[in-house]
Amino acid sequence: MKKFISLFFLTLLSSSFSFSQEGSGPNNESGKLQLGLRSTVSTFSDAGANGMGAGGQFRLKLGSRLNTDWFADYITTDISGIAKRTDYHIGWSVLYYPFNNDIRKGKFTPYILAGHCFDWTAVKKNGNIYATYNVPQKRFSSAVQSGVGAHYNLADNFDVSLTAQYMLHLGKDINTHVFQNEITGQKDIMITKEEIGLEGHLLINLSLNVYVADLWNKKK
Amino acid sequence: MKTIISCYLILATCCYSFAQKEKSSFIRKGLLRAQATISPGVLSEENASTISLHGNLEYYVANNVSFRGDSYYFLHSRFENGINPLHFNHSVFSGASYHFKTKSHFDPYLAIEPGISFTELIMNPCPDGAECLVGPIYGDRAINPLISSAFGFNFYFERWFHLFGETRYIYGKHLSNAPYPLSLSELRFSFGLGFNLNLIRKKE
Numbered sequence: 001m002k003k004f005i006s007l008f009f010l011t012l013l014s015s016s017f018s019f020s021q022e023g024s025g026p027n028n029e030s031g032k033l034q035l036g037l038r039s040t041v042s043t044f045s046d047a048g049a050n051g052m053g054a055g056g057q058f059r060l061k062l063g064s065r066l067n068t069d070w071f072a073d074y075i076t077t078d079i080s081g082i083a084k085r086t087d088y089h090i091g092w093s094v095l096y097y098p099f100n101n102d103i104r105k106g107k108f109t110p111y112i113l114a115g116h117c118f119d120w121t122a123v124k125k126n127g128n129i130y131a132t133y134n135v136p137q138k139r140f141s142s143a144v145q146s147g148v149g150a151h152y153n154l155a156d157n158f159d160v161s162l163t164a165q166y167m168l169h170l171g172k173d174i175n176t177h178v179f180q181n182e183i184t185g186q187k188d189i190m191i192t193k194e195e196i197g198l199e200g201h202l203l204i205n206l207s208l209n210v211y212v213a214d215l216w217n218k219k220k
Numbered sequence: 221m222k223t224i225i226s227c228y229l230i231l232a233t234c235c236y237s238f239a240q241k242e243k244s245s246f247i248r249k250g251l252l253r254a255q256a257t258i259s260p261g262v263l264s265e266e267n268a269s270t271i272s273l274h275g276n277l278e279y280y281v282a283n284n285v286s287f288r289g290d291s292y293y294f295l296h297s298r299f300e301n302g303i304n305p306l307h308f309n310h311s312v313f314s315g316a317s318y319h320f321k322t323k324s325h326f327d328p329y330l331a332i333e334p335g336i337s338f339t340e341l342i343m344n345p346c347p348d349g350a351e352c353l354v355g356p357i358y359g360d361r362a363i364n365p366l367i368s369s370a371f372g373f374n375f376y377f378e379r380w381f382h383l384f385g386e387t388r389y390i391y392g393k394h395l396s397n398a399p400y401p402l403s404l405s406e407l408r409f410s411f412g413l414g415f416n417l418n419l420i421r422k423k424e
Contacts, residue, residue: 154316
C-alpha cells in the first residue's frame with residue numbers, strides 16, 4: 001500500500017512538472033466563481049466498505065490554468081450491515097489544467113489537483129433499538145488529497161466534472177473488525193481507536209457546476 | 221404500477237405528436253419553471269410502495285442546461301409484508317438537467333441530482349389490529365446521502381403553463397441504530413401541470 005501511494009505521488013509530481021513548462025494564455029478566466037453540487041463514492045478504505053456521500057463546492061479561478069475548489073462532503077458507509085461510519089469533510093484543492101483551459105460548450109478540460117482537508121469521523125454499531133448499549137468511536141483528523149479529473153462543458157457556463165482523488169488522513173485511525181460471534185452465532189463488530197497513523201481512501205466525485213459570477217469583473 | 225407507466229407513455233406520445241413542426245419560443249436561457257404534484261414510488265429492494273408530495277424549481281442557465289432543486293415530502297408507505305417500518309422519508313435534491321434540442325415545445329431531458337433524505341424507522345411490537353400495552357418504538361432519525369437520476373419531458377403549451385412527466389431513480393440507504401440498514405432505492409413517478417415564465421426577454 002505504501003509503495004502504491006509513493007508511486008502515485010511521484011507520478012503526479014513528475015507529470016505536473018513536465019506540464020508546467022508550457023506558458024499560460026491571457027488571464028481572462030481569473031475571478032470566475034462557480035457553484036456546484038456533488039455526489040461522492042468513497043472506496044478502497046481500510047475498513048473495506050464503500051461509502052456514499054453528498055456535498056457541495058464552490059470554485060474560484062485564480063488564473064487561466066489555475067482553479068481552486070472549496071468543498072464540503074457528508075459521507076456514510078454501511079459496514080457489513082452491522083455498523084455505520086459517518087465522515088464529514090471540509091477542505092480545498094488547487095486544480096491545474098495541463099492540456100488546455102478552454103471553457104466552452106462541448107469542450108473537455110482535464111486537470112490534476114492537490115489540496116488538504118479537515119474531517120470528522122464516527123463509527124457506530126447498529127443496535128437493537130430496544131437497547132442502547134452502542135458506544136461510538138469518534139475522531140478528528142486532517143488529510144491531504146491528490147488526484148486527476150476532467151470537466152465536460154455542457155454549456156458555456158455549465159460543466160459536469162468527474163474526479164478521482166486519493167485522500168490520506170493523519171490522525172487516530174478508527175479500526176473495525178467484523179467477526180462471527182461464537183456466543184450469538186451472528187456477525188459482530190469490534191470498533192477500536194488506534195494510535196496516530198496514516199489511513200487513506202479513494203474518493204470519486206461527480207459534480208455539476210454553474211458559473212455564477214466574475215468577481216474581478218474584468219473587461220475583455 | 222403498470223397503469224402509471226402506461227399513462228406516462230401515452231402522455232409523452234401525445235405531447236410529442238402535437239409538438240411536431242412548431243418552433244419553440246419557450247425553451248431557452250432564462251426560463252424558470254416550477255411544479256407541485258403527488259408522486260407515487262416503489263421501493264425496489266423492499267417490496268413496498270410510497271406516496272410523496274413533490275415540488276420542483278428549475279432555472280435554465282443555458283438553452284440546453286437547467287439548474288434545479290426538488291423536494292419530496294413523505295406521506296405514506298405500504299410494505300407487502302405489513303410491517304411498515306418507514307415512519308418518514310423526506311428528501312431534497314439539487315442538480316442539473318440536460319435538455320435535448322427539439323424544434324417544438326416538447327422538451328425531453330435527463331437529470332442528475334445528488335441529495336439527502338431525512339428518515340426515521342418505527343418498530344411496532346404488536347401485529348396490525350392487535351391490542352397492545354406497549355407503544356411503537358422509534359429508531360434514531362438519520363440523514364442519508366442519495367444519488368438520483370431522472371428522465372422526463374416538459375410540454376410548453378401556453379405562456380404560463382406546461383405539462384410535465386418524470387421518472388426518477390434514487391439510490392441510497394437508511395443507516396441508523398435500527399437492527400438492519402433499509403434500502404432507500406426507489407423509482408418515483410411524477411406528472412401534472414407546471415408553471416413557467418421567462419426572466420430574460422428574447423432578443424428580436
